[in-house]
Amino acid sequence: MKEMFEPIFNLHQSFMQMDSVKENARQAAVVAIIHKNDIQNTILLIKRNEYEGAHSGQMAFPGGKQELSDNDLKVTAIREVKEEIGIDVPYDALKAMEPVWVMVSNYWVQPYFVVLEEKQNYVLDKREINRIFEIPVSHFQDSSQLKAHQLTIQNETYWAPQFEFEGEVIWGATALFLYQLFHLKIGELTL
Numbered sequence: 001m002k003e004m005f006e007p008i009f010n011l012h013q014s015f016m017q018m019d020s021v022k023e024n025a026r027q028a029a030v031v032a033i034i035h036k037n038d039i040q041n042t043i044l045l046i047k048r049n050e051y052e053g054a055h056s057g058q059m060a061f062p063g064g065k066q067e068l069s070d071n072d073l074k075v076t077a078i079r080e081v082k083e084e085i086g087i088d089v090p091y092d093a094l095k096a097m098e099p100v101w102v103m104v105s106n107y108w109v110q111p112y113f114v115v116l117e118e119k120q121n122y123v124l125d126k127r128e129i130n131r132i133f134e135i136p137v138s139h140f141q142d143s144s145q146l147k148a149h150q151l152t153i154q155n156e157t158y159w160a161p162q163f164e165f166e167g168e169v170i171w172g173a174t175a176l177f178l179y180q181l182f183h184l185k186i187g188e189l190t191l
Contacts, residue, residue, distance in 0.1 A: 004148055005179065008158045013098075025101055025108040029077035030063030030174075031089060032097075032113040032181060034137065035120070042134040043178075046084065047168065049130045059133070059170045061177065065107065073110040085132065086123025089114050097180050102173050103153070111177040135165050140182045149175070 033044040050057045064080040066073060074094050081089050094112040101108050122132055139145055140163060149162035149171050161179040163170040170178065 004159045005161055008160045008176075011153065011158060025106050027066040027073060027076070027110070028064055028102075028107040029066065029073040029080065029110045029112065030061040030177070031077045031081050031094065032061050032111065032177060033081070033087075033089070033120075034113060034115045035134065036115050036117050037119075041137040043137055043140065044085075045133045045135060045165075045170065045174070047130045047133065049126075049128060057130075058172070058174070059165075059168050060174050061111070063109075063111075074112065077110075077112050084125050084129055086125075087120045089116075097177060100173050100176055109173055111173075111180075113181060133165065133168070137182070139163075139165060140178050143183075146179070146183065 035042045035044070044062070045059050046062055048058050048060055062081045062084045063077055064084070066076040067079070070076040070079060074091055077094060078089050078091060081087060093114045093116075095114065097111040097113060099108055099110045124132065145163055147162040147164065148159045151158055151160055160171070161175045161183075163175055163178060
């Protein structure tokens with residue numbers, strides 16, 4: 001499937017080189033939180049609440065837009081994780097993956113991942129977050145769980161990664177980041 005998804009990654013890379021995207025896209029950051037433990041490693045995803053907006057009800061990583069007070073996107077990521085799920089993530093523990101431009105909302109999204117060994121006590125921001133999912137990492141490493149989602153961009157057909165878990169569809173930028181992490185091995189994740 002790697003060959004099938006290569007064009008969508010190339011497209012994102014070309015978009016991100018465009019001056020119009022660099023100059024006009026809003027900045028955002030998300031964090032893939034991986035819990036490492038002896039029984040089963042898990043990765044945290046959230047389901048956003050339904051609202052009037054492009055990402056209503058979607059499965060996602062905790063994160064959001066950069067504020068003027070954020071010195072950099074790592075600070076944005078840490079602040080958003082604290083606001084949305086109530087946990088602290090160490091600045092130096094965040095590892096970057098390849099960013100993507102999310103066309104529908106005009107965000108340049110910088111994804112990070114972090115591996116935490118201690119069990120976390122979440123405090124959800126119920127205004128934004130409907131539910132937390134702690135999904136086994138093995139679910140995303142299993143190639144049989146990887147699906148292809150067809151989309152049309154500028155009258156061209158592309159295939160993008162998609163996953164499902166407990167009836168929830170994980171697609172878009174979140175699926176691209178999961179694919180980077182577990183199938184392209186971007187970010188040098190070791191568990």
